[in-house]
Amino acid sequence: MSTKNFDVVVIGGGPGGYIAAIRAAQLGFNAACIDEWKNEKGGPAPGGTCTNVGCIPSKALLQSSEHFEHANHHFAEHGITADNVQIDVAKMIGRKATVVKQNNDGILYLFKKNKVSFFHGRGSFVAAKDGGYEIKVAGAAEELLTAKHVIIATGSNARQLPGAEFDEELILSNDGALRIPATPKKLGVIGSGVIGLEMGSVWRRLGAEVTILEAMPAFLGAADEAVAKEAAKVFKKQGLDIQLGVKIASVTKGNGTVTIAYADAKGAEQSLVVDKLIVSIGRVPNTIGLNPEAVGLKLDERGAIVVDDECKTNLPNVWAVGDVVRGPMLAHKAEEEGVAVAERIAGQHGHVNFGTIPWVIYTSPEIAWVGKTEQQLKAEGVAYKAGQFPFMANGRARALGDTTGFVKMLADAKTDEILGVHIIGPFASELISEAVVAMEFKASAEDIARICHAHPSLSEATKEAALAVDKRTLNF
Numbered sequence: 001m002s003t004k005n006f007d008v009v010v011i012g013g014g015p016g017g018y019i020a021a022i023r024a025a026q027l028g029f030n031a032a033c034i035d036e037w038k039n040e041k042g043g044p045a046p047g048g049t050c051t052n053v054g055c056i057p058s059k060a061l062l063q064s065s066e067h068f069e070h071a072n073h074h075f076a077e078h079g080i081t082a083d084n085v086q087i088d089v090a091k092m093i094g095r096k097a098t099v100v101k102q103n104n105d106g107i108l109y110l111f112k113k114n115k116v117s118f119f120h121g122r123g124s125f126v127a128a129k130d131g132g133y134e135i136k137v138a139g140a141a142e143e144l145l146t147a148k149h150v151i152i153a154t155g156s157n158a159r160q161l162p163g164a165e166f167d168e169e170l171i172l173s174n175d176g177a178l179r180i181p182a183t184p185k186k187l188g189v190i191g192s193g194v195i196g197l198e199m200g201s202v203w204r205r206l207g208a209e210v211t212i213l214e215a216m217p218a219f220l221g222a223a224d225e226a227v228a229k230e231a232a233k234v235f236k237k238q239g240l241d242i243q244l245g246v247k248i249a250s251v252t253k254g255n256g257t258v259t260i261a262y263a264d265a266k267g268a269e270q271s272l273v274v275d276k277l278i279v280s281i282g283r284v285p286n287t288i289g290l291n292p293e294a295v296g297l298k299l300d301e302r303g304a305i306v307v308d309d310e311c312k313t314n315l316p317n318v319w320a321v322g323d324v325v326r327g328p329m330l331a332h333k334a335e336e337e338g339v340a341v342a343e344r345i346a347g348q349h350g351h352v353n354f355g356t357i358p359w360v361i362y363t364s365p366e367i368a369w370v371g372k373t374e375q376q377l378k379a380e381g382v383a384y385k386a387g388q389f390p391f392m393a394n395g396r397a398r399a400l401g402d403t404t405g406f407v408k409m410l411a412d413a414k415t416d417e418i419l420g421v422h423i424i425g426p427f428a429s430e431l432i433s434e435a436v437v438a439m440e441f442k443a444s445a446e447d448i449a450r451i452c453h454a455h456p457s458l459s460e461a462t463k464e465a466a467l468a469v470d471k472r473t474l475n476f
Contacts, residue, residue, distance in 0.1 A: 004143065005030075035118070155323045230405060286323070434459060
């Protein structure tokens with residue numbers, strides 16, 4: 001077996017990995033990317049969890065289910081008559097698969113365009129050799145690669161609940177949740193995080209009775225309290241049954257059903273019988289088959305690869321990015337790290353600011369935030385000013401027919417520098433970008449207030465929130 005030599009080899013083709021490989025190639029390196037994801041025909045499907053069973057397919061289903069919801073409940077107010085609206089779940093799932101394949105193919109095209117060598121299979125360390133590393137690719141045909149620099153971007157896997165292991169038929173991870181063949185009558189969800197809320201929303205819109213069981217006593221504890229309170233109120237009105245402070249006792253599979261025995265927040269024993277159960281209790285770093293022992297790569301107690309602030313591991317010229325290292329498990333965080341590492345290898349100064357990484361939940365209403373929450377600022381003893389503006393008072397939101405939620409801005413009491421922006425409402429995922437840019441450039445609330453925003457637009461709510469920080473208003 002011949003050995004193929006590269007300057008940079010990336011193990012993992014998710015958002016962090018394929019972006020790192022492409023950026024390395026653009027910087028003049030002979031780069032390769034190894035990825036083992038397969039499509040239904042056994043062919044390559046780069047893009048990782050995000051493209052295959054995460055960000056992309058979930059948004060496709062959210063869009064389809066939202067269209068169905070609008071047709072059934074909101075078209076009439078626009079004067080549109082739509083009788084006997086039906087949902088073909090199989091066709092919806094098929095459209096999702098098409099969207100995923102388009103993204104897979106797009107990544108393969110980018111590899112070819114940027115002259116990145118792609119290897120389909122599982123990558124693992126063999127040995128450190130001659131100032132570099134030998135890496136085996138276990139695929140249809142075994143390959144041996146050598147590289148001076150290695151970037152590990154192997155992502156994460158869904159965390160299993162002990163006693164409720166995934167079978168992807170009755171007990172589902174995010175993967176199975178995206179492939180439910182028909183709308184269940186009753187759907188259970190353990191965990192009220194991003195995946196739980198998004199998937200719960202999809203199937204609730206399509207007619208499922210959805211119960212979400214959350215161990216924490218507070219809903220959306222990572223979000224600003226005002227946003228979390230508004231979200232809980234809206235989701236309850238929509239029909240999501242969210243129970244907090246529960247303790248799961250057991251999960252038992254029966255004849256086509258799942259029974260969850262649990263204690264509620266008051267300690268009373270409860271039982272829930274559902275047709276499908278989605279377990280969404282977080283994710284764990286994926287180093288399965290990487291063979292870190294062969295080269296002495298250091299992992300922490302969670303199984304994550306130990307890195308410093310620049311994503312360097314304990315080994316020379318070995319880097320790691322994304323879900324497999326510390327920090328938020330977000331696709332865009334992985335992308336930023338992937339670009340930064342490629343640039344650092346080239347002697348440049350790659351930039352990643354954890355303080356300006358946005359968070360988004362693609363429910364309806366959408367939820368997005370960046371920076372500090374009000375409770376964090378209070379805990380840290382930071383003097384701040386707060387401004388808030390409701391979409392109820394925004395002309396574009398009224399025209400859209402969705403006036404739920406608000407924009408909330410937090411700024412330093414002395415300097416007026418923006419410390420956090422929190423949005424719940426229509427297109428929050430898009431609106432948050434203005435706040436990210438502003439915070440990255442250390443903007444003040446007054447800076448946002450003085451920027452001309454198009455009228456009518458939802459972004460005017462951001463401007464009004466900035467004005468409200470200083471107790472001023474324009475009331476468009």
